[in-house]
Amino acid sequence: MTPTLPRNPSLPTSLSADPWQTHPARIVAIRAESPGVTSYDLEIRDSRFRAQYGFAPGQFNMLYLPGIGEAAISISSDPAQPDLLTHTVRAVGNVTDALARRAVGDEILLRGPYGRPWPLEDHAGRDIIFVAGGLGLASQRAAILAIANKRAGFGRVVVIHGAKQPDGLLYSSEYDVWRRAGIEVDLTVDVAAPGWTGPVGFVTARLADLADGGSSPGVLCCGPDPMMAAVAGVAGARGIGPEDVWVSLERNMSCAVGQCGLCQFGPFFVCLDGPVFRHDRVARYLGVACL
């Protein structure tokens, strides 16, 4: 039977009455994160829209460069400070390459926030393991910061982050801050480089080797499809139930409001039903070639 996922009417598709409405945003800071990956801090110009703007960790904005196009980009900043919105972007195509040529002070347009967030409220009081491959950590940083703000509201929290090489690890200047907030940060790389003294191997090996915390954690995962499938397999082998394994899917997207069908994923639209899904609901579509 085709799995169905009821839409969540309590989540606004967008804060604007018109979901196509874009809003000017000024680039107030730019940070190089890793080769080809840059963070942009954006401030919404319209003070009324800025005052009403809020987002939940795991949601995304559509960033629009007039004359070039739009791209879906996760909101990576602290949800408690929605007046400054961080987007961490890999330059891979039309919009993201053009964004890489923008400077502090330039304006772009955005609309959002869109999508279903990470199920943090459902995991309140429990252990959480984030598993992020490469840029996947961008979709999880807002959740990590939200937990750091309310640390007592969760059990053990571990961030397992892997990259091909050490210089691909994201947000490396923040790991000590996260650790001081009581979040374990477990890093691994596929290929070591001079000076790297940490583990070499996949995030799945780190998850498999993680000391048992004594309670069944939620596993929140973002990365390439094969990685997410493998993480779900390891989680299952650790006895973590399917209801506790969640993935965020980054598919090519166009309208973000369920109108165009570009992000259709089996019976789902990633823009409306995701990007965060319970893994078992989408497992059979992971790895299916998409646009």
Ligand SMILES: Cc1cc2nc3c(=O)[nH]c(=O)nc-3n(C[C@H](O)[C@H](O)[C@H](O)COP(=O)(O)OP(=O)(O)OC[C@H]3O[C@@H](n4cnc5c(N)ncnc54)[C@H](O)[C@@H]3O)c2cc1C
């Ligand atoms: C919910 C969500 C969150 C995301 N978060 C982030 C994030 O935080 N950071 C980030 O860097 N990226 C993120 N992405 C991915 C980002 O939206 C894409 O990389 C986007 O395509 C970049 O736009 P672009 O115009 O620069 O690239 P494009 O010009 O769209 O090219 C991107 C790549 O996709 C291919 N492609 C694009 N459209 C098509 C098509 N119709 N048919 C076939 N191939 C196609 C291109 O050939 C190219 O290889 C996210 C995506 C989603 C859905």
